Amino acid sequence: xxxxxxxxxxxxxxxxxxxxxxxxxxxxxxxxxxxxxxxxxxxxxxxxxxxxxxxxxxxxxxxxxxxxxxxxxxxxxxxxxxxxxxxxxxxxxxxxxxxxxxxxxxxxxxxxxxxxxxxxxxxxxxxxxxxxxxxxxxxxxxxxxxxxxxxxxxxxxxxxxxxxxxxxxxxxxxxxxxxxxxxxxxxxxxxxxxxxxxxxxxxxxxxxxxxxxxxxxxxxxxxxxxxxxxxxxxxxxxxxxxxxxxxxxxxxxxxxxxxxxxxxxxxxxxxxxxxxxxxxxxxxxxxxxxxxxxxxxxxxxxxxxxxxxxxxxxxxxxxxxxxxxxxxxxxxxxxxxxxxxxxxxxxxxxxxxxxxxxxxxxxxxxxxxxxxxxxxxxxxxxxxxxxxxxxxxxxxxxxxxxxxxxxxxxxxxxxxxxxxxxxxxxxxxxxxxxxxxxxxxxxxxxxxxxxxxxxxxxxxxxxxxxxxxxxxxxxxxxxxxxxxxxxxxxxxxxxxxxxxxxxxxxxxxxxxxxxxxxxxxxxxxxxxxxxxxxxxxxxxxxxxxxxxxxxxxxxxxxxxxxxxxxxxxxxxxxxxxxxxxxxxxxxxxxxxxxxxxxxxxxxxxxxxxxxxxxxxxxxxxxxxxxxxxxxxxxxxxxxxxxxxxxxxxxxxxxxxxxxxxxxxxxxxxxxxxxxxxxxxxxxxxxxxxxxxxxxxxxxxxxxxxxxxxxxxxxxxxxxxxxxxxxxxxxxxxxxxxxxxxxxxxxxxxxxxxxxxxxxxxxxxxxxxxxxxxxxxxxxxxxxxxxxxxxxxxxxxxxxxxxxxxxxxxxxxxxxxxxxxxxxxxxxxxxxxxxxxxxxxxxxxxxxxxxxxxxxxxxxxxxxxxxxxxxxxxxxxxxxx
Numbered sequence: 091x092x093x094x095x096x097x098x099x100x101x102x103x104x105x106x107x108x109x110x111x112x113x114x115x116x117x118x119x120x121x122x123x124x125x126x127x128x129x130x131x132x133x134x135x136x137x138x139x140x141x142x143x144x145x146x147x148x149x150x151x152x153x154x155x156x157x158x159x160x161x162x163x164x165x166x167x168x169x170x171x172x173x174x175x176x177x178x179x180x181x182x183x184x185x186x187x188x189x190x191x192x193x194x195x196x197x198x199x200x201x202x203x204x205x206x207x208x209x210x211x212x213x214x215x216x217x218x219x220x221x222x223x224x225x226x227x228x229x230x231x232x233x234x235x236x237x238x239x240x241x242x243x244x245x246x247x248x249x250x251x252x253x254x255x256x257x258x259x260x261x262x263x264x265x266x267x268x269x270x271x272x273x274x275x276x277x278x279x280x281x282x283x284x285x286x287x288x289x290x291x292x293x294x295x296x297x298x299x300x301x302x303x304x305x306x307x308x309x310x311x312x313x314x315x316x317x318x319x320x321x322x323x324x325x326x327x328x329x330x331x332x333x334x335x336x337x338x339x340x341x342x343x344x345x346x347x348x349x350x351x352x353x354x355x356x357x358x359x360x361x362x363x364x365x366x367x368x369x370x371x372x373x374x375x376x377x378x379x380x381x382x383x384x385x386x387x388x389x390x391x392x393x394x395x396x397x398x399x400x401x402x403x404x405x406x407x408x409x410x411x412x413x414x415x416x417x418x419x420x421x422x423x424x425x426x427x428x429x430x431x432x433x434x435x436x437x438x439x440x441x442x443x444x445x446x447x448x449x450x451x452x453x454x455x456x457x458x459x460x461x462x463x464x465x466x467x468x469x470x471x472x473x474x475x476x477x478x479x480x481x482x483x484x485x486x487x488x489x490x491x492x493x494x495x496x497x498x499x500x501x502x503x504x505x506x507x508x509x510x511x512x513x514x515x516x517x518x519x520x521x522x523x524x525x526x527x528x529x530x531x532x533x534x535x536x537x538x539x540x541x542x543x544x545x546x547x548x549x550x551x552x553x554x555x556x557x558x559x560x561x562x563x564x565x566x567x568x569x570x571x572x573x574x575x576x577x578x579x580x581x582x583x584x585x586x587x588x589x590x591x592x593x594x595x596x597x598x599x600x601x602x603x604x605x606x607x608x609x610x611x612x613x614x615x616x617x618x619x620x621x622x623x624x625x626x627x628x629x630x631x632x633x634x635x636x637x638x639x640x641x642x643x644x645x646x647x648x649x650x651x652x653x654x655x656x657x658x659x660x661x662x663x664x665x666x667x668x669x670x671x672x673x674x675x676x677x678x679x680x681x682x683x684x685x686x687x688x689x690x691x692x693x694x695x696x697x698x699x700x701x702x703x704x705x706x707x708x709x710x711x712x713x714x715x716x717x718x719x720x721x722x723x724x725x726x727x728x729x730x731x732x733x734x735x736x737x738x739x740x741x742x743x744x745x746x747x748x749x750x751x752x753x754x755x756x757x758x759x760x761x762x763x764x765x766x767x768x769x770x771x772x773x774x775x776x777x778x779x780x781x782x783x784x785x786x787x788x789x790x791x792x793x794x795x796x797x798x799x800x801x802x803x804x805x806x807x808x809x810x811x812x813x814x815x816x817x818x819x820x821x822x823x824x825x826x827x828x829x830x831x832x833x834x835x836x837x838x839x840x841x842x843x844x845x846x847x848x849x850x851x852x853x854x855x856x857x858x859x860x861x862x863x864x865x866x867x868x869x870x871x872x873x874x875x876x877x878x879x880x881x882x883x884x885x886x887x888x889x890x891x892x893x894x895x896x897x898x899x900x901x902x903x904x905x906x907x908x909x910x911x912x913x914x915x916x917x918x919x920x921x922x923x924x925x926x927x928x929x930x931x932x933x934x935x936x937x938x939x940x941x942x943x944x945x946x947x948x949x950x951x952x953x954x955x956x957x958x959x960x961x962x963x964x965x966x967x968x969x970x
Contacts, residue, residue, distance in 0.1 A: 106717040149943075162686055181867045196308050198852075199541040199586070202461045206588040207458075207498045208678050209353030210367035210667070212490070212514065215501035218494045218663040219479065221529060227513070232709065234516045237278045244519035246270035249327040251507045254485040261316075262299070262346040268343065268483065269317055270293045275519045287795055290524040291544075292322035293338055303440055304331045304557060306467040307585050315464055315480075317341035319522065322488050323545040332548035335556060338530050339522060340464050341481045348453035349484040350503045355450075357678040359667060364490050366502050412900045457482055465493040468531075470585040472552045472557050472577070472593045473540055474611065477531040481518075488515060493587040494531075494661055495613045495683050498666075529660055533685075536653060537562050537781055555579055557595070562609070564687065565649065568920035569845065573601045575609060575689065579602060580601045582733065590614055590683075590761060591831075596692065602648060610830075620686065622650045623762035631723040640722075643715035645758045646691040693736035693756050697836040700821065702877055706945045708737050710938055711755030713950035716808070717931045719757075720766060720801055721954050728799050729762040730807035731783040732815065782859055785848050786810045792858030800922070810861075811889050816877030816884070818843045839952050844872035879945040884938040890933045894925025901926075 112374055223229055237243050241721055250267035253259045272295040272715040295317050302314040318332060319339040328331050360366075384766055419946045442846050450458070451657060459478045467476040477494035486507040494501040506515035525540055527534040534541040539560035543549065549556055562575045577595030592612035614620075632640045655661045668680035699705050717724040726829040727734075736758050787810075788803035790796035796803070815836075822837040850858035863869075871884050901920040931954060938948055 112888065113938040131790075145879070160808040160937055162714065173333065178328050180213070182209075190623060192570060196463070196466070197459060200459055200466060203466070203493075203587045203589075204458060204500065206496075207356045208360045209351075209356050209366055209502070211361065211364060212501040212504055214359070214361045214366070214667070215490055215492065215499060216514070216518065218520060218667055219477075219490070219499065219516065221525065221660070221663070222521045226517055230517055230520055233279060233520065234513055237275050237516050238512070240274060240278045243271060243274035243278065245904070246274055247512075251486060255508065259345050261343060264299045264343045264345055264483075264485075265299065266802075268341070269297050272317075272954075273282060275516055276523060279520065279523065287343070290522075290526055290716070291530060292337065293319050293523060294322055295341070296320050296332075298332065301331050303467070304333045305335065305471060306334045307466060307470040307583070308463060313463060316343045317342040321545045324547050326547045327615065330547070332547060333471070333556070334467045335473050335543050335549055336545075336547060337468060338532075338544065339479050340468075342457065342461055342464065343483045344457055345485065346453065348451060349482060349486065350449065350487050350489050351454050351458070351500065351581045353500065353502065353863050356676040357673065357676045359678075360672040360674060364372070373808050377868055378892075406859050457484075458807055461491050462493075462498070465491065465498070465515040465587045466585050469493075469495075470583065471589065472580060472583065472595055472611065473543065474533040474639040474685075475531045475536050476528075476533060477664075479531075488518070492664070494664055495586065495588055495591050497664070498587060498679070499664065504601075509920075520767065531660070562687075564649070568839065572594075573599060573838065575599045575607075577609065580825040581608060581695075594760075597689065599689070602689075606650075607648070607689055608692045610686075610688040610690065612686055612688075612761065614686055614792055616682040616684040618761065619763070619765070622647055622648070624723070624760040624763050627723045628719060634880055635722060637718060637722055640715055640718050642738075643711050643756050643951075645693065645756060647688060647702055648691070649687075649689040650689050651689065655685075691738075693738055693758065694738070696732060696735055696815065697819075699737065699753070699836060701944075703948075704737075704882065704945050706883075706941070707753055707814070707878075707948050708755035709808070710935075710948050710950060712757055713808065713931075713934050713938075714950060715755070716804060717801075717934075717954060718952050724761055725760070726769065726799065726801060727757065727760065727763050727804055729783070730804050730811060731786045732811050733783075735811065763806075764799070770801075776855060784851075784854060785814060787857075789858045789861035792854045792861065794855070794858075802923065802925060802961075805929055805934050806891065806936075809884065809891070811882060813871065813884055814845060814875045816880045817845060817871070817875070819877075820874045821876050839874060862895070864888075865895055866893050879941060879943050882941050882945075886937045886940075890928045891925070894928030897928065898922065 091473055097620065109406075127681050216222065216226075246267050250264065250271055252266060253264055276294060287883060296319075296695050296707065297316070298318045299314045299316045303318070315337070317340070318337045319341070320332070324332075326336075336803055348566060358366055366532060461482055464480050465478050468480075478491060480491045482489045482491065483502075487503045487505055489503040490501040491501075504511035504514050506512050526541055527544075531543060531909065532540050537557075537560060539557070543557070543560070557577045558579060560577050561574055562577065564575060565572055567900065575600050581594045581596060583593040590612045592610065594608050597607040597609040628644055629641060632644075665680065665682050668678075671678075671680070696705065696708065699708070712730075715834075716727060716730070719727065734757065738754050738755045738756055740754055742748055742752045744750050785790065786807045787795070790807040817840055819836050820836060820839050823832050823834055824837050825832050847860055848857060852858060865888065868888060870883060871888065873881060873884075905920070920926055935950055938950055941948065
């Protein structure tokens with residue numbers, strides 16, 4: 091049969107038989123008992139105790155800001171993928187590992203974050219990040235002159251500069267003179283009668299390398315920052331490691347020319363009409379240790395090195411000293427020596443000075459990755475940290491990096507061996523000394539214990555219990571009302587230098603003494619609809635319709651507040667740079683983010699279940715509640731992943747009159763959700779980006795061939811979640827939580843884990859291609875033995891998607907040909923929302939009724955009578 095005839099017949103069949111398979115819906119079980127575990131508030135209790143009591147506080151620190159609906163913009167041809175490491179979870183949601191992850195596991199995510207670098211002039215950086223006053227040269231001039239005249243400072247600074255002029259100097263030899271010079275500045279300021287007006291955090295510089303910092307996410311490799319700026323009271327015991335929570339700031343030192351970037355090829359922020367590159371002398375031809383091999387981050391890459399010391403004695407081209415790379419003896423950290431090889435030679439590489447698109451060299455990529463690793467780790471502890479700063483020192487040049495989950499600012503570099511660069515170096519140390527906890531990014535006004543945590547040099551290594559017992563003081567619904575939340579173990583964390591950076595912790599509170607709580611701390615985009623707005627609408631819709639059953643599948647939120655930062659805060663100061671901003675070379679879209687704190691009922695993760703039937707019931711419930719949200723309150727979730735599928739147990743009376751615990755699937759995390767009516771009519775209310783977690787994202791969204799996130803894309807995500815859960819996991823015994831008891835639950839298979847390439851794909855497009863081949867070739871579904879019963883659900887879905895993508899491909903190739911008309915001469919439309927009728931709620935839920943054995947008789951709780959249920963022609967494929 092000709093392709094066109096096949097297409098016409100298939101489409102007409104779908105159009106003419108909307109009632110081809112109307113599914114019977116089983117009745118729901120009896121209402122839940124009043125003794126439902128875990129305890130949950132009843133709608134009849136005091137409003138302050140009920141879920142979703144989200145009234146706005148009048149205190150200055152917290153409020154839910156009013157969102158102004160901006161004018162609609164046209165949907166771009168292809169919506170770009172979201173940026174940020176939090177979007178690229180390779181770990182399948184298993185983010186509660188105590189031992190941390192290998193560096194390589196996160197480097198791909200960090201490379202994504204590096205796409206969000208923006209280059210700024212150092213003085214702009216000093217003013218907006220370090221809060222240096224405009225008249226700092228006058229105001230701090232006497233203190234700066236006192237430092238330069240101090241004999242101790244002069245001795246250590248001169249010793250450091252001498253090291254800089256020796257091309258063969260080892261990296262470890264730079265640490266002590268740099269630390270001594272910086273501490274000499276602080277000593278002069280502390281005893282000077284001139285004073286600098288400091289009221290910030292008392293601090294000092296400490297050599298950390300070769301010791302690594304404890305408690306980070308990337309903890310299975312020696313991440314050992316060279317110099318760490320610590321609170322004066324934080325005195326590590328001899329031989330002991332510090333913790334990432336102790337670091338106020340970090341300095342990373344490189345002993346070679348080439349680590350500093352000058353902003354070429356990344357967006358350059360123009361302030362007061364000045365391009366940050368043009369404000370400095372052009373860089374010299376760089377000396378490349380390691381062969382000067384170029385690389386590409388796949389990002390807004392940077393170019394050649396920044397201005398170096400004119401007094402530097404550089405090796406001549408072809409000289410003996412230019413043939414050897416400085417050694418890194420007594421170094422244990424994973425640095426560039428591992429990335430390039432210790433035997434890499436030295437060469438001089440000529441640059442095209444007129445080029446504005448030179449890729450970064452390995453000598454620039456390595457330090458950039460390293461700095462970003464440190465920034466990510468400083469966000470990894472649940473410290474309520476709003477931003478972090480790291481300095482990169484390349485001999486006598488200094489460059490600063492700043493991350494705040496919206497952008498990574500990279501400053502132009504200074505040569506601090508002499509002159510104006512030395513004045514700025516001293517001013518930067520003074521500025522850091524002036525910063526308060528909050529200006530350091532540590533929000534001690536919300537969690538007063540954070541200030542004590544910074545001073546504590548004996549924090550446990552286990553990142554999950556770092557803040558156990560610490561308390562948050564939160565405002566209530568009345569102006570003077572506050573209450574306390576005590577933090578417990580970390581349940582999950584998703585650290586990111588750019589992105590939501592969500593952390594979820596167990597919690598208790600006297601305000602809800604009988605309820606097990608979790609507190610979710612995240613940084614969603616400020617322009618997004620808060621997830622509590624979606625939940626309010628869902629609960630309200632359930633109250634006025636026959637959707638009471640739906641409330642058992644929604645999270646119960648007790649409290650939600652946004653932290654509002656003052657206009658003079660660092661976050662607001664940096665954000666102000668991007669208002670009506672001008673850029674050179676390329677643009678950057680700054681997504682302002684909001685610190686949101688949500689307290690809700692503690693739910694159970696999928697991995698806590700101990701049998702395939704309960705897991706299958708949870709997936710059935712998710713299919714039902716997801717469609718109900720789409721049909722009734724008009725909400726499309728848009729971020730289905732294994733982390734966002736939870737469950738609760740409810741005690742009910744069964745058909746035999748016996749009381750038993752029944753599992754209910756709960757769909758959580760509505761940060762990326764959208765109103766269905768806005769997906770096509772008001773793009774600004776949804777997102778600048780396509781959303782989701784790559785292994786679970788629809789293949790069209792990954793490949794960039796769809797502009798709108800549709801219901802069927804979420805169905806495809808649910809299919810992947812079930813496939814990867816059932817193929818890559820089994821049942822075993824594992825400890826639940828940091829200090830929980832060992833119990834039977836879902837665990838990763840130790841070997842024969844299929845679909846590994848879905849987690850290792852080097853790009854979104856490649857991952858999309860892999861998934862497309864899976865459907866195109868209708869590959870056999872690989873399941874773990876305990877989950878073999880899921881085949882009867884997954885295989886029909888796979889064939890439905892395969893048929894739908896085939897129909898769409900045929901239509902796309904031939905839609906311009908005139909014979910795509912029906913008998914009346916009208917063009918035959920293609921229903922992209924359902925892939926020609928192949929993917930809808932019916933095709934998703936019908937296979938549940940065909941399950942046998944352990945999975946037979948599952949409850950389907952939603953009957954969308956207002957939505958025609960039609961089955962795909964392949965729903966009962968003979969091969970299944």
